[in-house]
Amino acid sequence: MTAILQITDTHIVPEGALVSGRLDTFAALTRLIERITSIQHQIDAIDAILISGDLSDNGSPESYDRVKSLLEPLGLPLLVIPGNHDARAPMRATFGDQFAADGPLDWAQKIGDLTVIGLDTLVEGAREGTLVPSSLAFLKTQLKNAKDAPVLLAMHHPPFQTGVKFLDDIGLTNRDVFCELLADHAGPLRIICGHIHSMTVADVGGHVAISAPSPCSTFAYDRRADAPVGFMSLEDGCLLHKWEAGFHSIRIGPNAGPGPFPF
Numbered sequence: 001m002t003a004i005l006q007i008t009d010t011h012i013v014p015e016g017a018l019v020s021g022r023l024d025t026f027a028a029l030t031r032l033i034e035r036i037t038s039i040q041h042q043i044d045a046i047d048a049i050l051i052s053g054d055l056s057d058n059g060s061p062e063s064y065d066r067v068k069s070l071l072e073p074l075g076l077p078l079l080v081i082p083g084n085h086d087a088r089a090p091m092r093a094t095f096g097d098q099f100a101a102d103g104p105l106d107w108a109q110k111i112g113d114l115t116v117i118g119l120d121t122l123v124e125g126a127r128e129g130t131l132v133p134s135s136l137a138f139l140k141t142q143l144k145n146a147k148d149a150p151v152l153l154a155m156h157h158p159p160f161q162t163g164v165k166f167l168d169d170i171g172l173t174n175r176d177v178f179c180e181l182l183a184d185h186a187g188p189l190r191i192i193c194g195h196i197h198s199m200t201v202a203d204v205g206g207h208v209a210i211s212a213p214s215p216c217s218t219f220a221y222d223r224r225a226d227a228p229v230g231f232m233s234l235e236d237g238c239l240l241h242k243w244e245a246g247f248h249s250i251r252i253g254p255n256a257g258p259g260p261f262p263f
């Protein structure tokens, strides 16, 4: 069995700052890590933690150091990919071991039974995402190398439409070419992403794609053309992706109430 814990959209800021003057994202991530630590004995071993973008809210070097300082005590391999709020240079400075010296922050690692692939969809200065030709070529090569072995594929921007206008306006611009590429892959594969701060499951190129919730905030599922644009605070947890003769994705939500009580 192989287990990857996916945390996404932590939006950490420098010490003393709040996101949009409201959210203490460092405190929210601290609470999530406390929750994970408190249940670790219940969920079997975790092989690695993967943060699927928007680690930082403002791309500051200090925010990446703060993310690392919170997660390092868990003693697990830490894998990261950038989101639209991130910046490549400070990410490379803090998490450089997993990246090539230049270019997009794409990577592939064998973890247990899984080939884990991270794709960089960041367009610096923009909120929408794109897979540049070199990232698409990298993906094609990695899928070919994986053959029939299970693949967990992480990217920040979801490769599916959400139905929420402001989120789809800042989505993945070349979703079609990504879907075509995946449709050619016959092996077991699960796509995991972030960006939309809520858990959604969708079909993409014949595979299942899942977006993870955020530990600090969420957006309404509001399909109206004139829906208000903005966030709400919600400490909505993270996802645990397991491979054991098939994929199994489990949501680790906020703390439940007291119990368990006998039936």
Ligand SMILES: [Fe+2]
Pocket (backbone or CB within 6 Å): 009, 011, 054, 083, 195, 196, 197
């Ligand atoms: Fe985000």
